[in-house]
Amino acid sequence: MYEMVAFYLFSVLTIGLFLITVMSKNVLYAMTSLAAGMVLISGFFFILGADFLGVVQLIAYVGAIMALYSFAMMFFDATRDIKEKNTNPALVFLLGGLSAVVLVLMFAAPIHSDAIQALYPMHEGVGNAQDVGIVLFTKYLVPFEVAALMLLVAMIAGIILAGKKMDQSLTEDMSADDEILTQKDEK
Amino acid sequence: MIGLSHYLIVSALIFSIGLMGVLRRRNLLMLFFATEVMLNAVNIAFAAISHYYNDLTGQMFAFFIIAIAASEVAVGLGILIVLYKKHGTLDLDDLASMKG
Structure with a gap:
């Protein structure tokens, strides 16, 4: 309930x-x-x-x-x-709906067969975190480490891409910064 | 009683919402939001199948999807910032520079 x-x-x-x-x-x-x-x-x-x-x-x-x-x-x-011009909204809704139907069929097709059996079954009386940990660090250890490496690479890429010219302001124009600089010089 | 098909229908609905967003959005940041919606929909489907078949594989895949989403956001937002510095806009129609 x-x-x-x-x-x-x-x-x-x-x-x-x-x-x-x-x-x-x-x-x-x-x-x-x-x-x-x-x-x-x-x-x-x-x-x-x-x-x-x-x-x-x-x-x-x-x-x-x-x-x-x-x-x-x-x-x-x-x-x-945000101003966005939509050329054909009806087509978008049609394509989205059709894709949803295809998606439901794709998900439903293998589920209604009886051939599915649990590869790594859950254990009774064991907490979910413990169960996940055992499977993650035995069967999925290599993908786990690869994911860790991927996150490291993504972190370095994010820092390098976003960190260039970090001292410049993006939204305000540069004259505002110049004013601050000239004020500092006057002092 | 709530069955597996309930969860799958909700997941498909959310996925189609995200897909609709990907199709109709012209702003790159909003496009990123729509892809996050789609990834979350797939995570719901994986967790539901994992629960109803007593199998942990679905949850494992959901974990890796979360890791992939995190790295996608890190790299993608870096690229968005570089694009915004270069062009001053995130609109896809203005960014189409290979129009010939």
Whole structure:
């Protein structure tokens, strides 16, 4: 009963928030609704018994990725509304709907066969974090290390790409900086 | 009772919302938001399948998707900042410089 209430609440709220993310003209609204939707998605994970995944979603997505987005937003002009010209909105809705149907068929096709059996079954009486840790550090050790290396490379790439000419302001014009410099010289 | 198909339908709905965003957005930052929506939809599907089949593989894939999303955001935002420094805009129509 509680699961049903929570599921419908989370799904309606998530879909609504993500619709705001996709449709909104304001970057700030889009970003805050995306963050809220990600928090609610971690609620889905907690319902499904994937506790560790829910915690990782909260820490990595809401904590790290959204913080990164909000820092990057400070480089761009976030208060201005975004003007986008859409040439053919009906075609977009048609293509999106068709792709959704194809997606449902793709997901549903293998599930309705009986050939699926658990490769790494969950254990009774063992916590989810412990179970995940055992599988992650035995069967998935090499992909885990490769993912760590990939994150290191991405971190270096992010620092190098964003760090060039960090002392210059992007949104204000350069004359404002010159004024500050001349004021300093006068003193 | 909530079954696997409920979760898969929600996941497909969220995925199609994200896909619609990718198709209609012209601003690069908003395009990034739409891809995050799509990645989250797939994570829901993986976690649901993992729960209903008592198999941990789905959760493992969701972890790696989160790691890939994190590195994608780090590199992508760096590229966006470089683009904004160079062109002063993030609009895709203005950035199409190979029009011939």
